Amino acid sequence: MKFETSCIHAGQRPCPTTGAVMTPIYQTATYVQDGIGKYRGYEYSRTGNPTRAALEACLAELEGGQFGLAFASGLAATDTVLRLLGPGDHVLTGNDVYGGTFRLFERVLRPYGLDFSYVDTTDLDQVKSGLRSNTRMIWLETPTNPLLNVSDISAIAGITHSHRNSPLLVVDNTFATPYLQRPLGLGADIVVHSTTKYLGGHSDIIGGAIVGRDEALLERLAFLQNAVGAVPGPMDCFLVLRGIKTLPVRMDRHSRNAAAIADFLATHPKVDHVLYPFHPSHPQVDVARRQMRSGGGMVSFILKGGAEEARRVAESTQTFALAESLGGVESLIEIPAAMTHASTANSPLAVDPGLVRLSVGIEHVDDLLADLEGALG
Numbered sequence: 001m002k003f004e005t006s007c008i009h010a011g012q013r014p015c016p017t018t019g020a021v022m023t024p025i026y027q028t029a030t031y032v033q034d035g036i037g038k039y040r041g042y043e044y045s046r047t048g049n050p051t052r053a054a055l056e057a058c059l060a061e062l063e064g065g066q067f068g069l070a071f072a073s074g075l076a077a078t079d080t081v082l083r084l085l086g087p088g089d090h091v092l093t094g095n096d097v098y099g100g101t102f103r104l105f106e107r108v109l110r111p112y113g114l115d116f117s118y119v120d121t122t123d124l125d126q127v128k129s130g131l132r133s134n135t136r137m138i139w140l141e142t143p144t145n146p147l148l149n150v151s152d153i154s155a156i157a158g159i160t161h162s163h164r165n166s167p168l169l170v171v172d173n174t175f176a177t178p179y180l181q182r183p184l185g186l187g188a189d190i191v192v193h194s195t196t197k198y199l200g201g202h203s204d205i206i207g208g209a210i211v212g213r214d215e216a217l218l219e220r221l222a223f224l225q226n227a228v229g230a231v232p233g234p235m236d237c238f239l240v241l242r243g244i245k246t247l248p249v250r251m252d253r254h255s256r257n258a259a260a261i262a263d264f265l266a267t268h269p270k271v272d273h274v275l276y277p278f279h280p281s282h283p284q285v286d287v288a289r290r291q292m293r294s295g296g297g298m299v300s301f302i303l304k305g306g307a308e309e310a311r312r313v314a315e316s317t318q319t320f321a322l323a324e325s326l327g328g329v330e331s332l333i334e335i336p337a338a339m340t341h342a343s344t345a346n347s348p349l350a351v352d353p354g355l356v357r358l359s360v361g362i363e364h365v366d367d368l369l370a371d372l373e374g375a376l377g
């Protein structure tokens with residue numbers, strides 16, 4: 001099946017009992033046993049649930065993986081992946097990962113004995129020299145939130161897999177989605193998502209996912225999913241499945257609108273510079289064009305007027321709502337240093353307070369351009 005067809009059908013088929021075309025929301029905690037230990041496939045909904053199973057199979061197919069596992073949030077998925085490691089293990093990661101990922105690494109997992117170091121993953125030499133004898137994982141985010149830096153997944157997979165430990169290469173694919181970029185095909189071992197964002201696509205659920213291709217990893221991660229228990233409910237799984245059906249059409253529009261907005265901002269007299277993976281001014285535009293289908297829906301920019309001007313603009317838009325999160329059909333604007341990335345303040349990952357981040361929605365681009373023009377003017 002082509003990607004667009006998989007989005008609608010993968011992991012799903014009409015209910016054999018009722019003929020329901022859409023996957024039912026199996027709102028149940030437990031399942032009847034035909035005899036002690038004689039299950040019909042499900043025993044308890046932390047371990048497995050048919051609505052969740054449909055979502056997990058769909059996610060696996062979209063990312064080109066062998067398995068998918070759904071979680072209650074992107075950070076729950078991240079936490080579960082990190083539980084593959086133990087005290088004394090080192091993780092090499094990017095110096096502008098998502099603020100919540102940084103907080104989990106530093107304030108929750110470091111006290112348990114994991115070690116993290118942060119490099120510019122767009123620079124392959126820094127990745128090479130950052131690997132240590134105890135490095136067990138490379139945690140890559142590309143494009144990054146909120147600076148939209150792009151790292152070369154296949155080059156980093158090459159470096160990772162030639163290291164004597166063969167550390168696991170994990171890619172947070174939240175910003176790109178599998179429609180724009182498929183890290184497993186480029187050599188990654190594991191893909192992580194916040195399904196809260198583009199996969200859900202409608203800002204109505206919090207969810208996460210892990211996709212991988214190795215049977216031994218599946219066994220370990222499925223064990224952790226059940227043993228730790230950060231699973232999503234069936235209603236949320238249904239909503240992500242429904243969101244995924246329109247992923248390709250939404251992403252095409254998100255990218256088209258965002259590219260037009262990046263062009264507009266790049267030439268606006270009040271804008272210092274714009275950050276957008278497919279814009280010719282982007283430092284990694286060649287890598288982006290090689291590994292992504294289009295530039296995606298996120299645009300960041302820095303105003304000449306600095307932090308004060310950034311706050312004024314963010315509070316002046318009408319159509320762009322001032323809010324955290326991203327990836328929904330509606331356009332959002334925010335100041336990462338004061339909102340989504342406040343947890344990185346005073347750390348090496350701190351974000352420029354003059355940075356404005358846009359999650360460009362799928363409204364008519366003329367209304368979005370007019371809104372920004374008004375707010376900037």
Ligand SMILES: *Cc1c(COP(=O)(O)O)cnc(C)c1O
Pocket residue numbers: 073074075076098100101141145172174175193194195196197206207208
């Ligand atoms: C939002 C986000 C997360 C965390 O996901 P939640 O669903 O909010 O827990 C992780 N990575 C990236 C890139 C994100 O944007």
